[in-house]
Amino acid sequence: MRDLAAELDERRARGLYRSRRILEGVQKPVQVVDGRKVVAFCSNDYLGLAGHAKVVAAFRHAVGTYGVGAGAAHLVNGHTRAHHQLEEELAAFTNRERALLFSTGYMANMGVAQALAGRGDHVLEDRLNHASLIDAGLVCGARFQRYRHATGVDLAQRLATLEATGERLVLTDGVFSMDGDLAPLPELSRIAAAHHAWLMVDDAHGLGVLGATGAGSLEHFGLDAGEVPILMGTLGKAFGTAGAFVAGSEALIETLIQSARTYVYTTAMPAALAEATRASLQIVRTDGRRREKLAALVARFREGAGQIGLRLMESPTPIQPVLVGDSARAVRMSEHLLEQGMLVPAIRPPTVPEGTARLRVTLSAAHTKPQVDRLLEALEAAQGAEAPA
Numbered sequence: 537m538r539d540l541a542a543e544l545d546e547r548r549a550r551g552l553y554r555s556r557r558i559l560e561g562v563q564k565p566v567q568v569v570d571g572r573k574v575v576a577f578c579s580n581d582y583l584g585l586a587g588h589a590k591v592v593a594a595f596r597h598a599v600g601t602y603g604v605g606a607g608a609a610h611l612v613n614g615h616t617r618a619h620h621q622l623e624e625e626l627a628a629f630t631n632r633e634r635a636l637l638f639s640t641g642y643m644a645n646m647g648v649a650q651a652l653a654g655r656g657d658h659v660l661e662d663r664l665n666h667a668s669l670i671d672a673g674l675v676c677g678a679r680f681q682r683y684r685h686a687t688g689v690d691l692a693q694r695l696a697t698l699e700a701t702g703e704r705l706v707l708t709d710g711v712f713s714m715d716g717d718l719a720p721l722p723e724l725s726r727i728a729a730a731h732h733a734w735l736m737v738d739d740a741h742g743l744g745v746l747g748a749t750g751a752g753s754l755e756h757f758g759l760d761a762g763e764v765p766i767l768m769g770t771l772g773k774a775f776g777t778a779g780a781f782v783a784g785s786e787a788l789i790e791t792l793i794q795s796a797r798t799y800v801y802t803t804a805m806p807a808a809l810a811e812a813t814r815a816s817l818q819i820v821r822t823d824g825r826r827r828e829k830l831a832a833l834v835a836r837f838r839e840g841a842g843q844i845g846l847r848l849m850e851s852p853t854p855i856q857p858v859l860v861g862d863s864a865r866a867v868r869m870s871e872h873l874l875e876q877g878m879l880v881p882a883i884r885p886p887t888v889p890e891g892t893a894r895l896r897v898t899l900s901a902a903h904t905k906p907q908v909d910r911l912l913e914a915l916e917a918a919q920g921a922e923a924p925a
């Protein structure tokens with residue numbers, strides 16, 4: 537039997553130990569974690585909808601109508617009117633024939649890969665894809681390879697050398713979760729089409745944030761369902777609720793309903809959550825000011841960070857990592873920020889490649905300009921405290 541305690545001690549000694557903080561109350565910029573009042577720059581609640589009055593009210597009201605638990609899987613009798621309406625609205629929002637709800641994004645990714653690919657097939661993924669996409673590719677039983685980050689030529693070369701038989705599934709994040717950059721989707725879509733491969737985009741961090749109506753990376757690039765046949769979106773980020781969906785053709789969605797195991801063999805999300813998400817979708821679609829404010833905060837942060845010599849990444853999104861390099865140094869800087877009342881996590885290997893530890897700043901439309909300015913001051917102080925004497 538493994539000596540778990542010893543393994544944990546060793547992990548601690550290497551500075552890789554992970555632990556939770558306890559948050560009191562609503563996910564919003566000013567919050568209390570571990571008994572300390574902080575300004576948080578780490579949530580994925582990009583539009584400030586997790587505690588929005590209309591979303592909360594829709595949830596409360598729907599609990600009165602539907603109760604709490606769905607009580608069964610979608611294919612048994614857990615699929616309510618609320619779920620069905622949300623699916624129709626998500627399909628319209630993403631300009632696709634159908635959409636299908638999953639209980640989490642992780643399960644949506646696993647379900648699609650398993651339903652479409654298996655032994656004798658091929659899955660190709662961007663090296664920096666989210667862990668849930670990587671796991672989906674590894675677990676589905678297909679041959680698995682990773683191509684160089686956001687590099688179409690590498691993908692094209694790999695596709696060209698595959699034997700003619702079997703399905704080909706190309707999986708990519710729309711916005712990369714640890715770097716904040718965008719996948720080169722127009723190029724990937726051309727390459728996938730030329731090689732008769734499915735292209736699936738996981739737009740967890742693009743939906744709600746990018747595009748004129750918040751429809752995400754595909755709207756940003758002007759790509760339609762013909763160019764990107766499979767779109768996955770999560771509801772726990774910009775939508776401020778929980779769960780996920782896959783959008784695509786009628787045949788794709790029916791195939792998932794028949795055979796995606798993470799769809800078939802799990803309890804439907806609570807109907808009230810679907811109703812709350814309908815309320816948040818309405819805000820996402822119609823309240824462009826939230827996206828404008830978010831873009832203004834991103835611009836302000838990048839400009840200020842440049843002035844104090846921080847190393848940013850090529851990110852046009854609310855994910856604005858500050859590159860530090862050394863893990864221990866990133867952790868010390870994160871602790872220094874916390875002492876100044878700023879909650880910014882240090883992200884270390886194996887979540888990011890060796891030698892690229894970073895402070896992962898995320899911004900939300902719920903932040904204020906003065907809060908962003910205070911973060912910049914705190915980052916400057918944390919950087920100063922680390923400078924060689």
Ligand SMILES: *Cc1c(COP(=O)(O)O)cnc(C)c1O
Pocket residue numbers: 639640641642643666668669709713738739740741770771772779780
């Ligand atoms: C958060 C995230 C997921 C997982 O979604 P959950 O609903 O939290 O399980 C999948 N893909 C990406 C890119 C993500 O950032």
